[in-house]
Amino acid sequence: MEDREIMALAFRGVLRSAARRLQVRSYADAPRGDEMALTFAAGNKVYYDKQAVKQVDVPSFSGSFGILPKHVPTLAVLRPGVVTVTENDGAQKKIFVSSGTVTVNDDSSVQVLAEEAHPLENLDRGAAQEALSRAQSELNSAGNEKAKAEAAIAVEVAEEIVKAATA
Amino acid sequence: MVQLKQVSIRLKSIKNIQKITKTMKMVSASKFTRAERELEAARPFGYGPRKFYESSQLVKGKVDESKKEGGKAEKAPEPAAAAPPTTPEDKEANKNLRKLYIAMTSDRGLCGGVHSGVARRIRRELKDIVTEPKTNKLVCVGDKARSMLRRTFPLNMLLSVKDVGRISPQFSDAGGMAAALADAGYTFDIGEVYYNKFVSAVKYELSVIPFFNMAKIEAAPNISAFDDLDSDQLECYVEFTLTAILYYALKEGAASEQSARMAAMDNATKNAGEMIRKLTLLFNRTRQAVITRELIEIISGAAALK
Numbered sequence: 001m002e003d004r005e006i007m008a009l010a011f012r013g014v015l016r017s018a019a020r021r022l023q024v025r026s027y028a029d030a031p032r033g034d035e036m037a038l039t040f041a042a043g044n045k046v047y048y049d050k051q052a053v054k055q056v057d058v059p060s061f062s063g064s065f066g067i068l069p070k071h072v073p074t075l076a077v078l079r080p081g082v083v084t085v086t087e088n089d090g091a092q093k094k095i096f097v098s099s100g101t102v103t104v105n106d107d108s109s110v111q112v113l114a115e116e117a118h119p120l121e122n123l124d125r126g127a128a129q130e131a132l133s134r135a136q137s138e139l140n141s142a143g144n145e146k147a148k149a150e151a152a153i154a155v156e157v158a159e160e161i162v163k164a165a166t167a
Numbered sequence: 168m169v170q171l172k173q174v175s176i177r178l179k180s181i182k183n184i185q186k187i188t189k190t191m192k193m194v195s196a197s198k199f200t201r202a203e204r205e206l207e208a209a210r211p212f213g214y215g216p217r218k219f220y221e222s223s224q225l226v227k228g229k230v231d232e233s234k235k236e237g238g239k240a241e242k243a244p245e246p247a248a249a250a251p252p253t254t255p256e257d258k259e260a261n262k263n264l265r266k267l268y269i270a271m272t273s274d275r276g277l278c279g280g281v282h283s284g285v286a287r288r289i290r291r292e293l294k295d296i297v298t299e300p301k302t303n304k305l306v307c308v309g310d311k312a313r314s315m316l317r318r319t320f321p322l323n324m325l326l327s328v329k330d331v332g333r334i335s336p337q338f339s340d341a342g343g344m345a346a347a348l349a350d351a352g353y354t355f356d357i358g359e360v361y362y363n364k365f366v367s368a369v370k371y372e373l374s375v376i377p378f379f380n381m382a383k384i385e386a387a388p389n390i391s392a393f394d395d396l397d398s399d400q401l402e403c404y405v406e407f408t409l410t411a412i413l414y415y416a417l418k419e420g421a422a423s424e425q426s427a428r429m430a431a432m433d434n435a436t437k438n439a440g441e442m443i444r445k446l447t448l449l450f451n452r453t454r455q456a457v458i459t460r461e462l463i464e465i466i467s468g469a470a471a472l473k
Contacts, residue, residue: 039218041211043338043414049211061400073222074394077403101407103215105222106392111215113411115338 036069037109038085040095042117047095048085055086056110058102069108076102078114080160082167094120096164098157125165132158171453178446185439191277192432199368199425202335206365206422213376213415216408224389225379265302267325267348267358268292269413270316271420272309273332278428281420284373285361286315293320304353308344308417326351336421341414345406356380362416363423369430371423376412381405 038056040048056067059081078100085093100114135154142148220226270289272282289312293303304325307313313327328344357379364374381401384390396404 039211039215041208041215044208046208046211061403062397072394073392075219075396075401075404077400077407099407101215101404101411103219105218106389107222109218111211111218113212113215113407115342 035088035108036067036071038112039110040083040085040112040114040117042097042100042114044116044118047093047117050109053085053087054090055084056112057084057086058112059083059097060102067102067104067110071104071108071110073106074102074104078102078112080157082120082160082164083112083114083117094164096120096123096161120164123161123165125162128158128161128165132162134158171450171457174446174450174453178443178450181439181442181446185436185443188432188435188439192429192436195278195425195428195432198335199422199429202418202422202425203365205335206418209415209418212411213419216378216412217376219408220377220379222389223384223387223393225384225387226377264357265304265353265355267304267306267353267355269306269358269360269416270308270312271360271362271416272307272312273420273424274310274330275332275424275428276311277431278424279431281363281371281424281427282309282311283315285363286312288361288373289316290319293323304355306348325353331417332421332424336414336417338410338414341410341417344413345410348409349406354380356383360412360416362420363427365419365422365426368426371427374419376416378409378412379405 035052036056037050038048038053039050040046040056054068057064058067058076059079060076061079062076064081065076078097080098081096083095083097085095087093095117096119097112097114098116100112100117103111103113105111132155135151135158139148139151139155142151217226268289270285272285276282289305293305303323305316305320305323306325307316307327309331310327310329313324317324317327326347328347331340357377360376360378362374362376363371365371379387381398384401384405
């Protein structure tokens, strides 16, 4: 009787230690083979740090494109617009970026570096309108080529913010 | 005999100095926490470009590994072109390579060997290679690097940036630097940013990040794996990458500088405390000696009158 109890205890102990050994140390968000690790940062904040996501849609100068795992390695320059990140659980996050770069590496990791980035819900439509009209008047009054180009960029960014905030 | 007055003046001035160093330490401690927080946000800006160098095989060695091992492996990702030339052709190519050195410091001193470490490293690098003023240019970020390097390499000076370190660096600061660099009219092939990489509150390491011009990136060994790129976009990409690297290096430098200033000021405060202790002892002894001497004079005078 006693023997059997001790046996049972020992058996349970073995089971427990086996279970403990089976717990392989792994990060929940560490990228696996067919996933991509997204690094998304701006001058003000880090949004994703090597986090596995499903899909990233970015606006670039060669047109907007979506990045899925195993995308062909590429380099692109961001234009003002909304970056949409689809996380692994299907949740979508929309973040407005002003400018920056996208790098897709051959190990399926993606780096989005933006000058400024803010979540869509933080954008204020009224303020954006105001900035747009200010940028437009600056564009009209710009004296030299450089100021003109700078104002044109400001107009473009403000237009996109207004568009993003309205949508 | 030490004059009592002299000791008391000295004691007072050291006490004042201690107050100053203590305050500076506290100020830099609060600046440091901010710089450290902001550095966290800037880290991907350093990681992104280096990851690209790795995957395009512009730079040998892995980025992720060197991050974990810290400083020792940090030197591994030297630019492929700057590796020690083995064949005569390599040497020849290396000689014709237009290189740009960027020294990341700030305007402020009193922070130990943070700035002089950067200057010393660049001095060594430039001495080692042929210091052709035409092919090797120097960009000094911060007054400290400028004042330390301008006498040794007056001909290599391309640009110096002032007003660094007063307030915490912003992305637009890096943008302005990159724009000034583009306007400077010097076309470089490769460049290196020398900066202090922040490790912990008591440790920083001198590190180097290479950067490349468009032609070098187009000629990278593994660039064919990448999708077709039009040169316009690539140019934008290269310029933004340089800005990102500068921003990252600025942030790392700011955090290391504040941590070093904190340590330096802490030491200064401790040293002042030590001096104050010794001087107080001397002051009290001298005071006691004066009293004793006066007493002896009075007593012996009284005794002589008897």
